[in-house]
Every structure is written in C-alpha cells, then in structure tokens.
Amino acid sequence: GEDVEQSLFLSVREGDSSVINCTYTDSSSTYLYWYKQEPGAGLQLLTYIFSNMDMKQDQRLTVLLNKKDKHLSLRIADTQTGDSAIYFCADNYGQNFVFGPGTRLSVLP
Amino acid sequence: DADVTQTPRNRITKTGKRIMLECSQTKGHDRMYWYRQDPGLGLRLIYYSFDVKDINKGEISDGYSVSRQAQAKFSLSLESAIPNQTALYFCATSDPSPDTTEAFFGQGTRLTVV
Secondary structure (H helix, E strand, O other): OOOEEEOOEEEEEOOOOEEEEEEEOOOOOOEEEEEEEOOOOOEEEEEEEEOOOOEEEEOOEEEEEEOOOOEEEEEEOOOOHHHOEEEEEEEEEOOEEEEOOOEEEEEEO | OOOEEEEOOEEEEOOOOOEEEEEEEOOOOOEEEEEEEEOOOEEEEEEEEEEOOEEEEOOOOOOEEEEEEEOOEEEEEEOOOOHHHOEEEEEEEEOOOOOOOOEEEOOOEEEEEO
C-alpha cells in the first residue's frame, strides 16, 4: 500500500522560514495535500497541489513537488507563533486519503 | 455550526465496555471516514463509506464496527473496548468527485480506555 513519511519535529525562530518535507510512494496520486492541526482541533486543509504541477504559491505558503523523487515540501515564509501546529502531508491513494505521521512545528520567539 | 460534528468530544470508558462514537455532517457529502490518530503514527483509516449502502474496512478495522444510518450519519463502535484503543478519533467527509480535492474533519473524540 501507499506510504507517506515525514520528519516528526521541526523548530524554527519567529520570522524565519520553515520547510517541512514529505516523501510518498504512490506515483499515481492525483493530488497531494498539506493539512494543519492546531491543538484540540481537527485537521484543516492548508493547501494542495495537483500532480502535474511543480510549484504552488499561496501568500506565505510555497509547495514544491518533485514527482521524480516523490518528494513534497511546504515552505512557510516569515513563520509566526500562530503557525505552531502539526502539519500532515497526505495524498489521495485510490479513492482514499493516506496521511503521513505529521510534523510538529514549534516556533520559538 | 460545524460542518462535521462528533459526539462525544471526550470519553473515558472501562475495558470490555461497548462504546459508540457518532458523527454527523451537513456538507451533503456521500463519502465518510473514520480515522484514529496516535502520536508519531499520523491518521490511520479504520472504516470508510462511499454511500449509505457501501461500507469498507480500512487498514485497522479489527475491534471496530460502523453503521451508516443515513447520508449524514456515520457511527463507529468499539464492541469490547481495550486499552490500546485509547486514541483520538476523527470523522471526515469528502465530495465524491473523480478526484477528491479535500477531506473535511470533525473536531475529534478523545477516547481513553482504562
């Protein structure tokens, strides 16, 4: 089956850029997603990228997709304390969603 | 009101007890899912349903059962709860387009089995 991997923790200083990386195994994924989970809350879609795109930018967020290496990244520019959360990479494998383990982003003042 | 509502939000139960977690949605979506979240393991799919008459097992269905009472309602049951079922449980829905673009999640149910 599909496997999605992420590093579990990332710490950055406020104002710096954060880069969260993800690798996946299914080359037929149509969409790849980044979800954000704040404490005590469910997951919310942050952004997604269609598999025929290399990059997508949305305000402070930049998603890069390398299909050859099956690598997805999320860059958050000017990281703020409000960005502290768990970030999940996911893809649509078959007709379901497969999630990575989540990266806990800690933003230090 | 939330689009996907889970009840209860928190529950403590004893080993061996039967417990039901409920999920209702106002999105009008046909597809509904139950996941459990464990630290370092992400979300794992327990069961999913693509319409009222369609129920499918996910990767970790053992010890769980589900009921799709209506398009808007999807319940998860633990027939005889055990401590390793202590976790955060999420219900989600999605739109049955040819390429699903987003899953909508409830707030989660934190279940503790003692």
